[in-house]
Amino acid sequence: MADETSKNSLLKKIIAIILSFGPGIFAIGYTIGTGSVTSMIVAGSKFGMQLLWVLLLSCLFSGILMFAYGNFALITGETALYGFKKHLKFGKILAILIIIGVTFGQWNSLMGILGISSNIIFEILAINFESLVPYKYETVLLTAIIIITVFYLLMLVGKYTFFEKILVIFVTLMGVSFLISLFFVQPLPVDVIKGLIPTIPEVPGGKMLVAAFVGTTMAAATFLSRPLFIKGKGWTIKNLPQQKKDSITAAILIFVISGTIMAVACGALFHEGKVVTHVLDMANTLEPVAGKWAVTIFFFGALSAGLSSIFPCLLIAPLLIADYQSGELDTNSKQFRIITAVACLVALIGPIFGANPIEIQILSQVFNVFVLPIVILGIILMLKNKKVMKDYKTGLSIYIGLYAAFFFSLLISYNGIIALLDY
Structure with a gap:
């Protein structure tokens, strides 16, 4: 009986830790979606662990940027784009460019996410109901319409805590599914060590994947x-230590989950010489070693990743526009409902045309790179502004990290342009 009580209290503690997660859960939702899963699997199947160094650098810089933007919000009480518009000389133009660039990238991503999630559900159904196979296009499209409608209706409930709880569930399912998958196929330790040495694969599509990764x-x-999201959580300047911990935890979790996915693909496919080009290939990642169960577990993880990304992707345009206008997001406003409805219609373009969602997904991730340098430059200028930051001094290590991230983002943007021209 005592043993059972201790088990229950341990489970309660784990659930409490998961639910105590701050705005970092949205960072994981934005970052690890089917886009990330697709990029990691394609990279793992094509190049093994060779791009692990890109992932490590990206996660390190992500943690620094989350910390910087979070501190700016807690100290000034302002949001990012509203702050740019108010305090920077060309802030208005900068903010509008950011809104257009990020929305374009995220809505493209949404098309791929919806396509992949619908395809995953179709593959699960097809395993059990073979009569559906000739009706793939119709089933995928109908599934996409149902998914996006359900998410739109959930959006109308519109409370920060509600979105957060749903994301916590999906992100937890995703992490657990991929960790279970890793037990079936472990990469060689030597592959992992080699992956930390910076090299770009000299093959067609190598540069594209590096850009997609970042x-x-x-x-x-x-x-x-x-x-x-920090405002939505109700955090104030007293939560500075919590904000720091939240940024670090989010960055570490992004690295661990993404690295696990890449390792699964490396262990299962790379040494077999198999490459992922279609959604079913992603499922076949584990079938040779663990049979149908592994396919189900892996699909479940990929589907959770997709569903955890739909919320943040639908939220992004109304979030940025509200941020620019006033720094306040009203999820009950007419503007919010119209913009999210348009995003839902855009998401259906991929499934309607029957496009290959994996290609859409990798292309959309490359587009996300181009807006990154101005987003980093914006926060550097804000932190250096003494009038804005009051008495708060940003540490030298953070500035070094931000300048390194800025230089890294310029290199990757250049790399992305070359990759698109080659494509």
């Missing part, structure tokens, strides 16, 4: 939306 891991939307 676009999905250092997602501009993650940093820009952080001040609004």
Whole structure:
């Protein structure tokens, strides 16, 4: 009996830890969606662990940027774009460019996410009901319409805590599914060590994947939306230590989950010489070693990743516009409902045309890279403004991290342009 009580209290503690997660859960929701899962699996299947160094750098810089944007919000009480517009000389133009760039990238991403999630559900159904196979297009499209309608209706409930709880569930399911998958296929330790040495694969599509990697891991939307989510959480200047811990935890979790997905693909496919080009290939990642169960577990993780990204992607445009206008997000406003409805219709474009969602997904992640330098530059200028930051002094290590992130984002943007021209 005592044993059972201790088990229950341990379970309660774990649930409490998961639910106590702050705005960092949105960072994981934005960052690890099917875009990230797709990029990690394609990279793991094509290049093994060779791009692990890109993931490590991206997560390190992401943690610094989340911390910087979070501190700015707590000290000034302002949100990012509203602050840019108010305090920077060309802030208005900068903010409008950011809104257009991030919305374009995230809505493109939404198309891929919805396509992949619908395809995953179709594959699960097809395993059990073979008669559906000839009706793939119709089933995928109908599934996409049902998913996006359900999410739109959930959006209308519109409370920060509600979104947070749903995201916590999906992110937990995703993390657990991929960790279970890792037990079936472990990469060689030597592959992991080699992956930390900076190299770019000299093959067609290598540069594209590096850009997609950074676009999905250092997602501009993650940093820009952080001040609004911090406001939604009700945090004040007293929560500075909590904000720091939340940023670090989110960055570590993003690295661990993403690295796990890449390792699963490396262990299962890379040494077999198999490459992922379609959604079913992603499921086949584990079938040779663990049979149908592994496919189900892996699908479940990928589906949770997709569903955890739909909320943040639908939220991004109304978030940024509200941020620009006043720094306040009203989820009950007419503007919010109209913009999210348009996002839902855009999301259906991929499934309607029957496009390959994996290609859409990787392309959309590359587009996310181009807005990154101005998002980093914006926060550097805000932190250096003594009038805005009052008596708060940002540490030298944070500035070094931010300048390094800025230089890194310029390199990756250049790399992304070359990749798109090659494409």
